[in-house]
Amino acid sequence: MKRRPLRLLTWNVHGFRSGAYRLTVEPILAALVACDADVVALQEVETRGVGREEPLERLREAFPFQLEATTIPRAASRYGHALLSRLPLHDECTHDVRYGGLELRRVLTACLERPRGRLRLIAAHLDLAPWARVLQVRRIATLTAASPEPVAALGDLNALSARLLRLATHRHLHLVDTPASFPDWRPLLALDRVLCRPRSLVARTRIADLPRGLSDHLPVEVELDW
Numbered sequence: 001m002k003r004r005p006l007r008l009l010t011w012n013v014h015g016f017r018s019g020a021y022r023l024t025v026e027p028i029l030a031a032l033v034a035c036d037a038d039v040v041a042l043q044e045v046e047t048r049g050v051g052r053e054e055p056l057e058r059l060r061e062a063f064p065f066q067l068e069a070t071t072i073p074r075a076a077s078r079y080g081h082a083l084l085s086r087l088p089l090h091d092e093c094t095h096d097v098r099y100g101g102l103e104l105r106r107v108l109t110a111c112l113e114r115p116r117g118r119l120r121l122i123a124a125h126l127d128l129a130p131w132a133r134v135l136q137v138r139r140i141a142t143l144t145a146a147s148p149e150p151v152a153a154l155g156d157l158n159a160l161s162a163r164l165l166r167l168a169t170h171r172h173l174h175l176v177d178t179p180a181s182f183p184d185w186r187p188l189l190a191l192d193r194v195l196c197r198p199r200s201l202v203a204r205t206r207i208a209d210l211p212r213g214l215s216d217h218l219p220v221e222v223e224l225d226w
Contacts (some may be wrong), residue, residue: 003198004023005203005223005224005225005226006035006036006038006039006112006223006224006226007036007039007199007206007221007222007223007224008037008038008039008041008121008152008154008194008221008222008223008224009032009035009039009040009041009156009208009220009221009222010040010041010042010123010133010154010156010192010194010219010220010222011041011042011043011123011192011208011217011218011219011220012042012043012044012156012182012192012215012217013028013043013044013045013190013214013217014044014215014216014217015044015045015046015048015079016028016045016046016055016215018043018116018213018215018216018217019183019184019185019213019215019216020046023056024213024214024215025055026189027211027214028043028055028215029055029058029059029124029215031210031211031214032059032062032063033062033083035208036211037086037129037208037221038085038086038087039083039084039085039086039087039112039121040063040083040084041081041082041083041084041108041123041124041154041155042081042082042084043081043125043155043156044081044125044156045077045078045079045081045082046077046079047066047077047078047079048074048079050076056068056082056084059084060098060205062086063084063085063086064080064085064086064131064140065084065085065086065087065088065089065096065170066082066083066084066085067079067082067083067089067092067105067108067110067123068080068081068082068083068108069082069094069106069108070104071103071104071105071106071125072102072104073120074102074188080106080127080194081095081106081108081123081124082108082123083108083110083123085110085112085168087112088113088115089110089111089112089121090110090111090112090113090118091109091110091111092108092109092110093108093109093110094106094107094108094109095107095108095109095139095143097124097126097135097136097139097140097222098132099127099129099132099135099136100129100132101127101129103127105125105126105127105132105136105164107122107123107136107140107143107220108121108123108124108178109121109122109143111149114226116226117127117149118145118149118150118151119149119150119151119152119155119224119226120144120147120149120150120151120152121151121152122140122143122144122151122152122153122154122195123152123153123154124136124140124153124154124155124156124157125155125158126156126157126158126159127155127158128157128158130161130164131152133157133158133159133164133168134164134167134168137157137159137165137168137195138168138169139170140153140169140173140195141168141169141170141172141173142172143171144172144173144197145170150196150197150198150201150223150226151173151195151196151197151201152194152195152196152201152202152224153173153194153195153196154192154194154195154222155192155193156191156192156217156221157191157192157193158191159191160176160191160192165193168175169195173195173196173197174195174197174198174199175193176193176194176195176196176202176222177205178190178192178193178194178205178222179205179206179207179218181218181219181220182215182217182218183217184212184213184214184215184216184217184218185212185213187207187218191217192217192218192219193222194220194222196224200225201224201225201226202222203205203223203224203225204222204223204225205220205221205222205223206220206221207219207220208220208221209221
């Protein structure tokens with residue numbers, strides 16, 4: 001029997017607001033609960049103005065294993081990114097990768113364990129400044145350099161140049177071709193990316209079959225042969 005691929009999803013949810021800044025909490029949460037993903041990386045998760053119950057808590061039943069990083073702390077709300085999983089996460093860790101700038105950039109790492117072995121997951125939302133972004137990608141590559149297990153790193157890498165991404169990984173990770181996902185209404189840029197090791201780990205990437213118009217990014221689905 002052919003095994004089911006592990007499905008990952010990365011989605012910048014724009015603070016649960018559409019490109020026109022219309023609040024879209026309910027449809028985004030409904031889409032995530034109904035989606036076929038085993039692991040989800042969410043960026044720009046904001047609690048301001050989204051109701052009394054926090055969005056990630058409302059996803060707890062569908063994705064009981066969660067790791068969150070607050071990158072802009074506020075008195076009455078939080079803003080950051082998260083790694084959600086239907087499967088148990090192990091060895092969770094948060095790494096500070098800020099190189100200047102106002103936002104505290106953090107990378108999330110965790111492992112999945114299955115009968116066929118371990119998989120290291122990395123979730124990131126990288127800087128807008130190209131020089132800082134290169135340093136952050138190099139840090140991600142360093143985090144994985146000594147790891148013997150397969151690695152999948154995904155998120156909004158904000159990278160306009162695929163060449164710079166490839167150079168920054170120092171050959172420790174491979175850049176996978178992903179479809180354009182930004183802006184939602186006319187996708188021109190592949191900002192939502194996946195890096196992996198070995199190269200054969202990723203079987204397919206595509207725009208996820210979820211409702212459009214909910215964020216300024218489209219969700220990208222990644223299937224792993226693992």
